[in-house]
Amino acid sequence: MGEGIVYEVVLFYKYHPLSSDRSTTELYRSALECLCRSLELQGRILVGCSEQQSEGINGTLSGASENVRSFVDAMCSYQPQSVESSESKHPAVRTFWQSCLEFYQKAQCEPLVMTPSEFKFSRSKERDLFPDLNIKLVNELIGTGGVMANISLDEVHQGYLTPSEWHERVSKLEQEDDTVLIDCRNTKEFQIGHFPNSLDPNTTTFNQFPTWVQQHSSSLAKKKVLMYCTGGIRCEKASAFIRREVPSVQEVRHLKGGIHKYLDEYGSSSDCLWQGKNFVFDGRGAHKAAETSGSNTATTKESTAGSHKVVGTCSYCPAPYDTFDPKCVCTVCREPTLVCPECKENLMEYHCRNHEHLRLCYFTDLSRFSASELQDQLSKLNMLIGEIAVGRKYKQKRKTLKKQCEKIMEQLAKIGEEGTTAATTMNKLPVCRNCGETGCPGLCWGFHGLKRKRILEERKKLGHNEATPRSMGMDQLKQENVKRSNNSHLQEHKENQRQKFVDELVELRLAQPVSAYQMEGIRAPPPCTRVLQTNTKGKWCGKALLSVLQTEFSELANTERLSEILKRGILRLNDIPVTSLALAESLRLKNMDVIDRIVHWHEPPVLVPADQIDVQKANLPAVVQEEYSLDGEVIYLCAKPSTVPVHPAGPYLSNSLTIMVEAQEGLRPRSLIPCHRIDRATSGLTICCTNVKVARLVQARINEGGVKKQYLAKVHGRFPMSLQEANTRFPHSTDVARYQWRDEPKVVQVDGAIETVDPANGFRRISAKGKPSSSLFQYLSYDAETDTSIISCCPLTGRSHQLRVHLQWLGFPIIKDRQYGGKGGEEPSVPQVVEQVMAIYNRSNASTAPAVLSSDDVRAAEEICPCCKDMASSFTSAQLLQGGHEICLHALRYQIPFLPKARTTSTLETLANLDLEVPLPIWAKDIDHNCLKWLR
DSSP states (O other): OOTTOOEEEEEEEEEOOOOSOHHHHHHHHHHHHHHHHHTTOEEEEEEEOOSSOOOEEEEEEEEEHHHHHHHHHHHHOOOSSOHHHHTTSOHHHHHHHHHHHHHHHHHTOOOOOOOGGGEEEEEESOSOSSSSEEEEEESOSSOOTTTTTTOOHHHHSOOEEOHHHHHHHHHTGGGOTTEEEEEOSOHHHHHHEEOTTOBOOOOSSGGGHHHHHHHTHHHHTTOEEEEEOSSSHHHHHHHHHHHHHOTTOSEEEEETTHHHHHHHHHTTSTTOOOEEOEEOSSTTOEEOTTOSTTSSOOBOTTOOOSOOOOOOBOSSSSOBOOOOOTTOBBTTTOOBOOOOHHHHHTOSSBOOGGGGGGTTTOOSOGGGSOHHHHHHHHHHHHHHHHHTOSOGGGHHHHHHHHHHHHHHHHHHHHHHHHTOSSOSOOOSSOBOTTTOOBTOOSTTBTTBTHHHHHHHHHHHHTTOOTTSOTTOOHHHHHHHHHHHHHHHHHHHHHHHHHHHHHHHHHHTTOOOOTTTTEETTEEOOOOEEEEEEEEOOGGGTTSBHHHHHHHHOGGGOSHHHHHHHHHTTOEEETTEEOOOHHHHHHOBOOTTOEEEEEEEEOOOOEEOOSSOOOEEEEEOOHHHHHHTTOOSOEEEEEEEOTTOOSSOBTTBSTTSHHHHHHHHHTOOTTOOEESSOOOTTOEEEEEEESOHHHHHHHHHHHHHTOOEEEEEEEEESOOOOSHHHHHHHSOOOOSSEEEEEETTTTEEEEEEOEEEEETTTTEEEEOTTSBOOEEEEEEEEEETTTTEEEEEEEESSOOTTHHHHHHHHHTOOBTTOGGGTOOOOOOOOHHHHHHHHHHHHHHTOSOBOOTTSOHHHHHHHHHTOHHHHOGGGTSOTTTTTSSSSOOSEEEEEEEEEEOOSOOOSSSOOOOEEEEEEOOOOGGGTTSOGGGOOOOO
16 A cells, blocks of 8 residues: 555444354354455454354454445445445455355344444554454453343443533533443553543453442442443443442443544534543554544654643653553553653663552563562562462462562572672663563554564464564573473473372272172272372461361361371371371461371262163264364263262262273273263263363363253153243243243243352352353153153253253252252162162272371271261261252253364354264153254
8 A cells, every 4th residue: 555545443333133153153254354354454353152142243443544434335235135236336345245145144133234323433644553354253242251241232222322412411420419420441541531520440351340330339329320431332231231230220321432432523622521542452552532533633653733631640650641652561461551751761661550569579571680689579579479378369469479489589590500699681671571572662562463463473484483482582592491391390290190199099999890889779989098188278378287277178177086187197297297286286387388188088879870881982073083183082972870970079089980981991090081071960971082182172162152962851840832831830031030932943041140159069049140041941741640841951051050040940940959949759768878888898898008008097097087987977968869969960962063273264164063972861761862853
C-alpha cells in the first residue's frame, strides 16, 4: 500500500445465536478469515461457540479504509441469492456470502446481519496496528471463566442508553444520591480516561468483575446503576449479571456502543463529559476524545494534537501522565505501566501499582547487581514470603516470589564461581522483560506485539524455538541450561517416586486381578503395613509439627491416639522418630521436611464381578494415527463396576479400576492412564490407554466438548413422555434452573447452574452462584410394579454430578442415589459385610510388609490399628456398602470426533469418529438397543 492511503480501525460485536456445534461454527469462522485475508485486514475476531449456547461475534480490525468499508458492507447486506445486487460488490464479499449460506443452512440459524450503527470507526496513519490476523472460536465472547456463560442472549439486550441519553443522565449525576456510575473496564483503562464520578472496580481482567459485584452487592442494592465500557460488549453481560445477582437494584442501564459511540457524537464538543484518553487494544494504545473517524486528526503513538484533560498520573511520582509506553511494562506481571519521562530516565525496570511493594527486590535482569545487593533482595523476598505463608489465595504469589528467589540464588552461584562480589556486567540499556534483548523499544508484547511476531518468524526460519532466542547471550544461555537441569532433576525425582510406588505394589502383592481377594462379589485385599510419606506444604512451614498432625491428618486429631503412635516410634520426621507430644510441639516444620507414618493399611471393600472386568480393546482410526504420528496404540474400554474408583485415591489402592485392569490384562503396574473420570458410585464406560500422547489427544477432545455421551439412569416415578406431562410433573422454571421440551425426539433439556457447597463430601446443588450446566433426558421404559423409569441421559457440559443434580431438581432422583434424594436397593448389614471381609482376610493368609521395616515397626502398627479393633467405625457407611456406594447410573457410550492438527484451513472436517461402547447394566438388560439414539 502506498502513501496517502487512509487506514481505519473498526470495532464491532453482535450477540446472535449461531451454532453450538464447533465443527459447524468452524465454517463461519473460516468464511470470516477468508474474507479478511482477501481484504488484507489485520486484527482479532472472536466467534462465540459453546455447548450451552452460541453468542455471536466480537472483533477489532484495521486496514485500508476502502477494505474496512467492504468488510462492513459484507456484514450489513447479506444477499447471497441476488446476483444483480452483488455484481458491484468486492469479489471477496460475494464469496463470503456464499460460504455463509452453506453455514446457515447447516446450522439452521438466522443469518447474522449487522447494521452500520453497530460499527465504531477511528482513523490512523499507521497500517500495522496488529501483528497479524487471528480469528478463533471461544466459549465466551467476553471471558468470565464460565460465570456469565448461562446469561441468555435475551437478557443482554436490555437497559440501553443512547449517547445523548447517557450525556443527560451523567450530567445530572451529582444531583442523584441513589445512582452509581461503574466503569466496567480494567484499571489500566480507567487510569488514563473515564467519566467523572465513575467507580473503578480495580480489576486487571474482566473475569474478576463478577467477584467484585458479589462482594459489593449490598452497596448496589436499591440503587440505580449506570455502566460503560469501550465498545459496549462488556456492559451487555455485566448489566445482566447485576440484575440477576442483585435483584433489589432499582435499574441497570448502560451506554449503547460504549465510549466510542459517545465520542463519535460528543468528542469534538465543548460540553463533552469524557475526561482523558480512551484505551484501545491495538498498536495505538489509546486515542483522545477528538480523534474519531469524523475528525481530520489521524492517530499516531506520538500524536499530541488536541487539548484534553490528563487524568492519569505517573506510577512513581505525582506528575500528570497518561501515555502507555510499550517499553514500560511491569517487570513482574507485564501489565502496561504509566511512567513519566523524568522517572523513566532513572529506572531500568518498572513496577505497576499492584507490585510497587516489590520495587526494591524483584528484577528481571539480575546481572546488574552485586552479591550484596542480591542478598538484600533475597532477604526482602523471604520476608514477604513469610507474610503470605498461609492461605490458598496466596498460592500463586508465593510461587512467583519463590521462583524469583531461585533466580537470585542461581545468579549468586554464578558470581561465586567467577570469584567476585561485584556485578559481572553493567548494562547501559535495559534488558526487555518480554524478548530478552538489550535496548528493545518494547514492540513485542500485547497490542505492541509486532516485533515479537517478526522475531518468532525469524527463529522459525533458522530452526530456533521460542525458548532459545538467537540474541541470547552466554549468561542467559547458562541460566536456561540451569532451568533445563532443574526440570530434568524434577522429572527424574517424579520417575523415581513412580517406580518406588510400583515396587511397593509388587512387594505387597497389591497389583492383583479382580478375581483375587474376592468372595461372593465382594473384594477386600488383605491388610498390609505401609510407609506413607508426606512432603511439607508451604502453609505448614514455621508451624509446630504437633499442630500440623492434629489439624491436617484427621486420623491423628485424637491426642490420646497420637500419643500412643509417637510412643511406639512409628511417626518420623526426616527419618528420625518423634517419640512424644512434647517433642512434636517443639519441632518447627521447614521446607522440604518429610513426615513418615507407618500404618497398618486396610482398604474398603468394593463390589466386583466374579471373574473379570469387561475390557475391550480398540484402535484409533488409521487416518487419525497417520495425522498424529501414532502407531497402533491400543485404547482400553473398561466397564467399571459401581463402588470402584477409577484410580488409586484416598483409602483405595488395590481396589481401584486401573490397578485391577493392569493385572488382568498383563500390563505393568501404574501404566494405565485414565482419559477421563466417572464417579465411584457410577458404572460404565471408562476409557484408558498406556500411551501419554494418545491420552492427551483423547482428553483434549473430551475437554473441548465435542464428544457425544450417552448415559442410562433408573429413576423414581414415571418420567414424562410429552410436554403436557412435563408441565404437570416438572417444577416451574426459574432464573436459576429451567427446562425446555423438544417434541422431536421427545427430549427435555435442563439448564441449571451447579455449585459445590460441601467440597469435603462432594455435595452439589443448583444455585445462582454455580457454574452453567446443561443436560438432556429422554424416556425409554417404565415399570409399574416398582414405579421406576429407565431414561437416556446426555450431559452437554462436564460438571461433576450434573446428571444426578438435574434429575433431583426435576423430581426424578436416581435409584439408590441417597445423596440426591434417591432410595431403594437391598444391601447387606454392616456386620454381614465385616464378616465377609474377615473371611476373605483369613483365606488370604498373613498380611505383608515391606522388607525395609523392622518386625518391631510392623508389630507396633498392627497393635494400634483401629480397623483391626473395630472395622465398622473405621470406614464410612458408603465405604461399607451401606447406601450411596452404588447408584443406577451407567455410562453407556461415547462418540469422539478427531480433528486435523491444523485448524486454520478454509474448511474443517472431522477426520474420523471413534465409537466406544460397553454392555448394558443388569438393571437395563431388557432395553431394546435399537431404541438408544444419540440425544444431540
